[in-house]
Amino acid sequence: MMHMKRLLSIFVPSFGFSSSSASSRLKIGDILKQARTFSNADVVEYSKLSCDSNPLHFDSDCARNAGFGDRLVHGMLVASLFPRIIASHYPGAVYVSQSLQFRLPVHIGEDITGVVQATNIREIKKKYIVKFSTKCFKNDDQLVLDGEATAILPTLEPGESMG
């Protein structure tokens, strides 16, 4: 099941899967989740795109000498789960802020789950400023990435503004 979810999450960009609240108006406490495993190809592709040549992502010896199990996934690539989760449920969401605390290394091939929870909702000029807690876990329970995001949503109804 986990594997199927992951595949869906990777290959069906918009509404792969979501929490049970996805069919109703967003409210405080609602949780949105998506899982992903970052592959070697993902890391190579992201390195090219971001021009990030940090050897921790390419060189196993360098990564091990620095105290890691093996090569690392770029932190910002892991963090890309958060806007993806928010935008896949609320297309047209505009990012206002994101804080990121990298707590544990993410190695290539590890199963990562992004968990986004609405913690505050304010309506201003017919739009919604929503604060989310944003966390990534590996092996279901190890917190690897922690933080908060704020986004402006055009609507609290999931998927409604999709073109």
Next chain:
Amino acid sequence: MMHMKRLLSIFVPSFGFSSSSASSRLKIGDILKQARTFSNADVVEYSKLSCDSNPLHFDSDCARNAGFGDRLVHGMLVASLFPRIIASHYPGAVYVSQSLQFRLPVHIGEDITGVVQATNIREIKKKYIVKFSTKCFKNDDQLVLDGEATAILPTLEPGESMG
């Protein structure tokens, strides 16, 4: 000159160009800069890689209806400039935290300059915990992205730990 710098920055991943302090030990106040223009191809590639299907990145009408000039570059792709700048000068740098305040939209094709400045340096167990202010500007003076990063550097000598 700006154009040449940008090309260098895009096609020479590791040490494209840097501040005048790049050949000396990092100290508080030192500034590292790199410029980049995100293309349509960059945005399409990043969307695929991150599975982010927000129409603001694909659909000009959607972006204009939301009040923007045209399609937006993903905020996290713009933010990738910061770890790239830090790691290109200090290979082996490990990211601890990053805060991001998205102040102005970044449209496809706009000239963006990432500016990273060391604001605090602490030595612990022969490594260096360095706090940086991290900013991106467009048109040289408009602040589009603001925040702070903390990274652990293996050394304060630029490029020394490159494999």
